[in-house]
Amino acid sequence: MKNKTVFLSSFGDNAFFIAKELSNAKHHQIIFINQAKCKIDFTAVPTSNKKIYSFETSNIADTFLSIYHLATAKYVFVDNYAGVLSVIKFRKEVKCIQLWHAAGAIKKFGWSDPETSGRSERAKARFQQVYDRFQYIPVGSQQMANIFSESFHVDQSHFIYTGVPQTDFYFDPVAKEKAFTTLLKLYPAIAGKKVVLYAPTFRKNSLHRMKVQLDVKEMLEKLDDQYVLLIRLHPSVQEVTNFTKHPRVLLVNDYPHLNELLIVSDVLITDYSSIPVEFSLLGKKMIFFTYDLIDYGKTQGIWAENSLYFPGPIVKTTSEVIHHILDPKMDVEKIDQFRNHWNTYSTGQSTCQLITVIYDPKDL
Numbered sequence: 001m002k003n004k005t006v007f008l009s010s011f012g013d014n015a016f017f018i019a020k021e022l023s024n025a026k027h028h029q030i031i032f033i034n035q036a037k038c039k040i041d042f043t044a045v046p047t048s049n050k051k052i053y054s055f056e057t058s059n060i061a062d063t064f065l066s067i068y069h070l071a072t073a074k075y076v077f078v079d080n081y082a083g084v085l086s087v088i089k090f091r092k093e094v095k096c097i098q099l100w101h102a103a104g105a106i107k108k109f110g111w112s113d114p115e116t117s118g119r120s121e122r123a124k125a126r127f128q129q130v131y132d133r134f135q136y137i138p139v140g141s142q143q144m145a146n147i148f149s150e151s152f153h154v155d156q157s158h159f160i161y162t163g164v165p166q167t168d169f170y171f172d173p174v175a176k177e178k179a180f181t182t183l184l185k186l187y188p189a190i191a192g193k194k195v196v197l198y199a200p201t202f203r204k205n206s207l208h209r210m211k212v213q214l215d216v217k218e219m220l221e222k223l224d225d226q227y228v229l230l231i232r233l234h235p236s237v238q239e240v241t242n243f244t245k246h247p248r249v250l251l252v253n254d255y256p257h258l259n260e261l262l263i264v265s266d267v268l269i270t271d272y273s274s275i276p277v278e279f280s281l282l283g284k285k286m287i288f289f290t291y292d293l294i295d296y297g298k299t300q301g302i303w304a305e306n307s308l309y310f311p312g313p314i315v316k317t318t319s320e321v322i323h324h325i326l327d328p329k330m331d332v333e334k335i336d337q338f339r340n341h342w343n344t345y346s347t348g349q350s351t352c353q354l355i356t357v358i359y360d361p362k363d364l
Helices: 013-022 060-072 083-087 121-131 142-152 165-171 173-186 216-222 258-264 275-282 293-299 318-326 332-342 350-358
Strands: 002-009 029-034 050-054 073-078 095-098 194-198 227-231 249-251 267-270 285-289
Touching (some): 002 013, 013 350, 029 060, 165 173, 165 275, 165 350, 173 258, 216 318, 267 275, 275 285, 275 332
Parallel strands (some): 002 073, 029 050, 073 095, 194 227, 194 267, 267 285
């Protein structure tokens, strides 16, 4: 057993905030084990006492070292379903934390996913073995604790109400200003424009390659030169099959920090993604382009269809999306209610609060 923290990351946003805070500890090693879709650059974490590995790749050495570090760390953070946990039995001193990649949930997952019931008994047993490894699950709201409880079949004793680390960014004016400046340099086309961010979630039938259903040509025709469209697909989606090249349309999949993209965006178009939970902290307009609502409900499942899950207009066509972009009205009260419902404990100190709860002071 070593005095170190391992982050096994599919997304990495929350891990980045925790690791930056841990970097102040002189005698605590930080190990990053990154799955293929993780875009976060952990070399930016300001400590020399870190190592970075690629997990489940053709790099055999990295994979073996990753397993070694998972087996010998005092603290293990994961941010997604991690199948490898089903075959790792942690010592009783180890703290395993599910640092989930989203601050809220509109679509169902885990045992609540409608397709889980059709899995083999062996697969179901493996799922629960993974879920049972989660000793702590930080949450930003009681609503998210209830969802995790149903989705992972864990009781309320697992939840710590510290808030979600990645939401600290929205309470840091210096970090937000720096992000805004960085993005203006990287994407000069957005300077002085009204920025519309389209960020759909994945579909099971197009997990890696996705066709954008928003009619970008119609958007360009009906929105004047004051508008720029950013397209950001889910990290699982590696290719968009119908991207429209245009000076006012930017594909920003490769930009690692979603929260920074939200800062420069004036309007968010999404569907069943959890992104609105963070975007609500900025108090801006959201439009829900749910063209496949009925089918999505059958294959993936959504928790509910009300203002606590969709705090903006629910539309089916690009024309309706454009109408609401141009409409100056916004239901501020509905967005405020949504924000408070999901971000009850995410008030700008979540990273420090989580570390205080989880870590033994002598290890830092």
